[in-house]
Amino acid sequence: MNCRHCGSRLERTFLDLGYAPPSNAYLSKADLNKTEKCFPLKIMVCTNCWLVQTEDYAQAGDLFSAEYAYFSSTSSSWLAHAKAYTEAMTDRLGLDDNSLVIEVASNDGYLLRNFIENGIPCLGIEPTDSTADAAEALGIPVLREFFGESLGRQLASDDKQADLIAGNNVYAHVPDINDFTRGLKAALKPTGTITLEFPHLMRLIEHAQFDTTYHEHFSYLSLYTVQRIFEQAGLRVFDVEELSTHGGSLRVFGCNLSDSRATTDSVNKLLKAEAARGLQALSTYDDFQSRADAVKDGLLTFLLAQKQEGKSVIAYGAAAKGNTLLNYAGVKPDLLPMVCDAAPAKQGKFMPGSHIPIVKPEVMREIKPDIVLVLPWNLVEEVADHHSYIREWGGRFAVAVPRLRTFEGES
Numbered sequence: 001m002n003c004r005h006c007g008s009r010l011e012r013t014f015l016d017l018g019y020a021p022p023s024n025a026y027l028s029k030a031d032l033n034k035t036e037k038c039f040p041l042k043i044m045v046c047t048n049c050w051l052v053q054t055e056d057y058a059q060a061g062d063l064f065s066a067e068y069a070y071f072s073s074t075s076s077s078w079l080a081h082a083k084a085y086t087e088a089m090t091d092r093l094g095l096d097d098n099s100l101v102i103e104v105a106s107n108d109g110y111l112l113r114n115f116i117e118n119g120i121p122c123l124g125i126e127p128t129d130s131t132a133d134a135a136e137a138l139g140i141p142v143l144r145e146f147f148g149e150s151l152g153r154q155l156a157s158d159d160k161q162a163d164l165i166a167g168n169n170v171y172a173h174v175p176d177i178n179d180f181t182r183g184l185k186a187a188l189k190p191t192g193t194i195t196l197e198f199p200h201l202m203r204l205i206e207h208a209q210f211d212t213t214y215h216e217h218f219s220y221l222s223l224y225t226v227q228r229i230f231e232q233a234g235l236r237v238f239d240v241e242e243l244s245t246h247g248g249s250l251r252v253f254g255c256n257l258s259d260s261r262a263t264t265d266s267v268n269k270l271l272k273a274e275a276a277r278g279l280q281a282l283s284t285y286d287d288f289q290s291r292a293d294a295v296k297d298g299l300l301t302f303l304l305a306q307k308q309e310g311k312s313v314i315a316y317g318a319a320a321k322g323n324t325l326l327n328y329a330g331v332k333p334d335l336l337p338m339v340c341d342a343a344p345a346k347q348g349k350f351m352p353g354s355h356i357p358i359v360k361p362e363v364m365r366e367i368k369p370d371i372v373l374v375l376p377w378n379l380v381e382e383v384a385d386h387h388s389y390i391r392e393w394g395g396r397f398a399v400a401v402p403r404l405r406t407f408e409g410e411s
Contacts, residue, residue: 004218006049010055014285014289015042016289017042017292017328018041019039021352022352023324025037026346026349027349027355028349029350038353041054041213041214047282051177052201053220054213054219075379076382083114089166089195090120093163095164096119096120099120100161101166103167104166105147106125106126109136123142124140124141149186152186155186162187164192165184166195171196172198177229182233185256188256191259192256194253195252197243198221199220202279203249207247207248207401207402208295208402209247209401210288210292210328211324211325214323223237224275224279226250227271230254237253238254238267239252239264240270296325298403299331300329302398307334311370314373315372316373317383319375319376321375325375326375327352333357336373340358368393369390372390372395374398380399391408396408
């Protein structure tokens with residue numbers, strides 16, 4: 001395999017999690033009697049441009065079907081994050097009713113609804129029917145297509161270049177990152193702004209967040225590598241912000257190379273921090289497998305101990321990262337009989353690979369579990385706050401990443 005950005009031959013493995021189904025391929029009861037598709041889940045690192053990437057196996061059509069069940073609006077903290085972003089960008093860029101905002105991977109309209117409410121024209125690009133339906137119900141115009149250079153050029157020819165192009169947690173999901181970035185360039189006004197949010201590779205390594213690797217994530221990104229990809233496409237990263245979302249993310253600000261805006265000090269500062277953390281040194285990547293294995297072993301040891309002691313353990317949050325963790329650890333319903341999730345689209349279905357049933361959160365009040373394992377650890381504070389009532393019967397919360405720990409109501 002060659003690097004998806006620079007074309008160099010990939011020879012070094014960063015992480016190998018064996019075979020696993022797509023992490024968002026939730027199963028119906030009828031699906032349990034059918035053959036389940038699984039693909040190798042191996043992550044490689046390019047020693048030329050330092051793009052960390054999944055080995056080529058799964059195709060986008062196998063990952064994002066009409067039944068794709070991730071709805072951004074399920075998380076109240078993510079809705080608040082989107083609203084704060086809208087207010088900040090509207091003020092910073094002077095957006096008004098003469099502007100155009102395009103969001104790539106607009107999901108269920110969780111973000112663009114805020115621009116609509118403020119009278120700012122917008123367009124969502126979302127290939128998944130279930131989430132696009134939800135966005136259109138909010139009055140958001142949606143193009144049901146995958147984004148790339150061809151669509152970017154079509155938007156430009158239709159006089160739909162944007163003042164702001166937003167992409168939250170999509171940049172890591174695209175199989176052809178060069179084509180996608182050229183599309184951003186084509187769809188951007190000469191003085192327009194691009195913002196992309198994605199999990200930061202530096203934090204993934206620092207906190208052993210191996211469960212954030214799955215087939216739908218083709219790339220694991222540092223500022224250093226994103227800057228290289230942007231420059232090749234005729235774009236420039238002029239600012240960057242570090243965010244707490246998803247265990248540590250970046251929001252990069254991009255513009256055309258000809259744009260007069262100066263590059264902020266935060267860009268050079270973070271590039272230096274990445275270099276100091278060894279993100280362009282092979283030794284940084286060589287021991288990650290053993291750290292992932294330690295997390296897996298810690299979870300299994302904990303679940304087996306709880307079973308032997310007669311303690312009941314269930315999970316909360318049927319998140320993709322949870323599926324990666326459970327499938328690598330080989331956890332089945334005998335150790336974790338159910339997963340509670342607030343998304344109606346997931347309730348009544350089963351986790352891919354492990355076949356653990358997904359139920360409504362209200363079940364927790366009925367069965368009163370001793371331990372609630374929060375799989376989306378990035379939302380643990382939100383989950384613990386919403387379900388603090390488990391303390392009434394002495395229940396505790398637990399997370400497995402970066403290490404197994406339990407707590408009562410506050411993390």
